[in-house]
Amino acid sequence: MQARIRTATIAGMAMAVLAAVGVPTILTPPAHAAQVITDVAYAPAQPAGSRGHLLDLYLPSTGITPRPLLIWHTGSAWSSDDGKAGADAIANIFTPLGFAVAGVSVRSSAQAIFPAQVHDIKAAIRYLRANAATYQLDPNRFAIMGDSSGGWLTEMATLSGGVAALEGTVGTTGVSSAVQAGLAFYGPTDFLQMNAQNLPTGGLDHDSPASPESLLVGCPIQTCPATVAQANPMTYADGDDPPLMFLHGQADFLVPHGQSVLLYNRIKARCGEATFISVPGADHMMSQVMDPARHGTQTVRTTADCTETVSTGTLNPTWANFATFLRGGLKMGTSCEVSYATGAWNGAFNGSVTVRNTGTTPVDDWTVRWTWPGNQQITTAWNAAVTQAGAQVTARDAGHNAYIGPGSSQSFGFSATATGTNGAPAQFALNNTVCTRVLS
Template identity: 35%
Template sequence: MQTPSKAFVRPVMAAVLLCGATLFGASAWSAPVERAELFKQPHTRYAGGVIGLPDIEYSSVVGYRPLNLDLYLPVARHKKYPAVVYIHGGGWRTGSSTGTAIDTLPGTWPEALAEVASRGYVVAAINYRLAGEARFPAQLHDAKAAVRWLRANAQTYGIDPDRIVAWGGSAGGHLAALLGTTGGVDALEGSGGNPEYSSRVQAVVNYYGLTDLLSLDSEPIPGGLVHDSPEAAETGLLGCQLSECPDKAAAASAVTYVSGDDAAFLNVHGTHDLAVSPQQARAIHTALQTAGVYSELMYVDGANHIFKGTSPAQAADILRTTIEFIDRQVGNRR
């Protein structure tokens, strides 16, 4: 089946999205560390001199709560650094900027983000509107607003606006993948502020994210989730079951928008993921390669969702692979 061009997709998707954001329950996602424990002062210092600045407002949409992000800044800010936008998972119905993406990684997730920052990156871990607050595409609007905010504040925080990476797991991987393929789709920008700046990203790290909602149940997983049901998180995200609103499902799928100018991708997925089929990683990887876009695909043997079942050594290898990919695509060590 031929992938539609963005020129064709934009007006069609605009109509769909104007008419109309949940995946897995809280039990499938690690509970975030209490913020009061992580941020006991206006800022927190991590290993390597990294400074954590919590709860910075990046967007305020009328009728909704202000949206905040946490910044992790490298100790030496004498030059411009690439930025990494981390997007948490939680089925679009739960989670926060401190929620982990690698279940068996030692320490807290903010420490992992600080480790990335210590290599010469400004890391922004964002919060976004959940499905109980607003349907899709509100979540993508917020992620795009965060990217634009980083560009608008590049001078203040020492950011190179031409080198921004999106990184997320599960629902966050879904949104990161959409950031990577919708850089030129004006209908998906939203009204979250700084419209004069681009929301395009240069690279994407997609951990076990949903990329083709219409094919979620095409390869049933024994003991796995059923996505086309009234209780499914996707139903909460879209406001309808997948089979009842295929246009909305396509509009919320990164594969719909793939074209030759998309960001480079690293797709990492567990082979025993009972929540999101590994086929989802293959779908976006194949679509990107067909369009001539650089994409890597890494399967983690035996890993379930959030890489549950991996050893600490495997978890460290996933993070190392992630950092090396980011370094190659936008880092100062290229």
Template identity: 45%
Template sequence: MSFSASFSASAGALAGARTARLLHGTGVSRRAGLGVLGALVTGALAACATGSRGSSSSTRSADGSAGPRPATTTGPGWTRHADLAYAATVGRGHLLDLYLPAGAEGPFPVVVFQAGSAFSSDDTKDTTTELSGTTGAADLATLWAPHGYAVVGLNVRASSQARFPAQVHDTKAAIRYLRAHAAEYRLDTGRFATMGTSSGGWGAVMAGVTAGIPDLEGDLGNAGQSGAVQAVVDLFGPTDFLRMDAHRLEGGQRHDPASSPESRLMGFAIQSDPRATRRADPAAHVTAQAPPIWISHGTKDPLVPYNQSQILFAAYAEAGAPATFTLVEGAGHTDAYLSGTGSSPVVVHRTTGGEITRTTSPQPTFDGIRAFLDESLGR
């Protein structure tokens, strides 16, 4: 069976089995130890445990908490308001950078971006790592500010600072903060999107599909504002933690052990409490009202198996919500192909109203994502 035909058949089967899987166990056996690439994640976790990069001089945020002094800088086509505290700071957590289009009036649609870190860093808003892919918030701002988009680089708390669902609370608190300050920064309150790579992709999706669920909203301020978004972009993020080891590549990262990124996020070995772990599965929260989503994943990802994105797409198809899923043949844990310089074979699946269509184009690019956002946000 061909690569594309095999995926199409699997997607249909996953969509049909989704409800039964949520009601019953996954049947995934427990595995011990870390794979070869697990050392990479463990090293990152250890590095974060010893401290983040040095912070700037501090001031007091609006709620009285100590935090770094906000600063304004400029770049190609944008003005950046850095180190804005959207809640009481925890290390470098609860800070964001806001990039606004230079010389434009607004109001600007907003893309809230999270770079991945295996849930281990509280400071990814202006950096990229081997765990996050190649995209940073400043890169997105340089590409999209000329087209009228405001871009946010977001820091959320690391798993060593707070357990799930704190990271979901953080993302929604940032969205509420931005809406509360929309007049000051000329933001369009009705056009918000979340976007992320790897664990940041998980955060982007969780924020998108759990709008209005009380225990996933949090109480970090601006309660009168909505934390909902109108579009989501997920780049190789995890979904169903319980099934990651069932699909992992040979030698790839193991996720069931208590030392795994997902277990650290939950605060226990994920297979020891499947019911609690399923609360962190975005696919379990998808409904017909879920915001449109654009998903991309490589078939050779050793850290997050591409089946995770397949599961999320299937949940959207079952719910009848709109989704686009691009599977990139041979790509690893990266979004480097978004630059448009590659020519890897792709399978592009779309679903609207539960119907799935399949094509082999277009290539996944930053321009393609922006076109999705333009359409989803009604621009």
């Protein structure tokens, strides 16, 4: 259902509309096997009995460990303390790709005003990083994603890493709350400009004392510009931020499309790294922003190192492309090729593996995995830590060779025994991405 509200004199009505256009309306992938841990308290409940300090974890049953983590928060106009709802649908997409997924809730604006919500998401990130070994998470590969007010929270977390004033003292402290990549859907940025950016047909009255934005910051937004500036993700953008992708529909009735235009221009001006996908005709729903019928019409603006590219119809908003973006931001690699060679003697052989990064982003820390087609058994290895469980082999970088730049390669070798035929593995995967095989 496409929301159409002409006034916002009643805050509850506005919040209900924003809460009604969340993720579950468009995500219907098949269920998968994953371990689910629900209602993990990353901090004590505040107030007692509330849900704003809980998270759910979805851990994949396959893939390499430690796992990259994708944090999800569902938007609600800051009206709900159950933002972890909807993470199961996200997990259905990303756990088969080897990602762990955490659905994280934060306090509602009725329970605590800004910056409590940012304090909460940072506390959740710190908790997950402090307990990374327990859940087999990679503490250096955390990404965050959300829609609407969850998009705002994603942008705040992505751009404000290291900002002491936004850390707070909720839950676990003394651990980094930084993320390495962010992906946001139609998030608000500069609240003070929202009314001026409304569609010609109308929109919410964001300046109202009862608007979601005013309730978030605890004052009518036009009366407290300093506080509103602190709640603006643009305030924290600089050239050291991790990569951020954000999407916005040009017909968004609830959060004006111009909010993302402002954010992109600020990141570009500060030589940050961003990809902005602007979708004509799409309203405030993921089903419209990602609608295949609109593919090929979107404008894609990308900025990095003070250089901008603009195109039309490229980088369709699909889950496959989002996963590629996240893998690149997390330095996992997006495409690769492997060459494999052996030299055999008397029931034993030496093997060499060269993996080349054919993507446009670097790989930092790598794992190469393959499965033997016969009865081969690794005995020793060099330039990699190689382990074998049954027919499956896992080779991890040796530290000194962990980095593979775009177009570059790293090699490692091993000795093994073999009985019967000594066929080559059918495929190799770099950080869960299947590589093109180059015959040697």
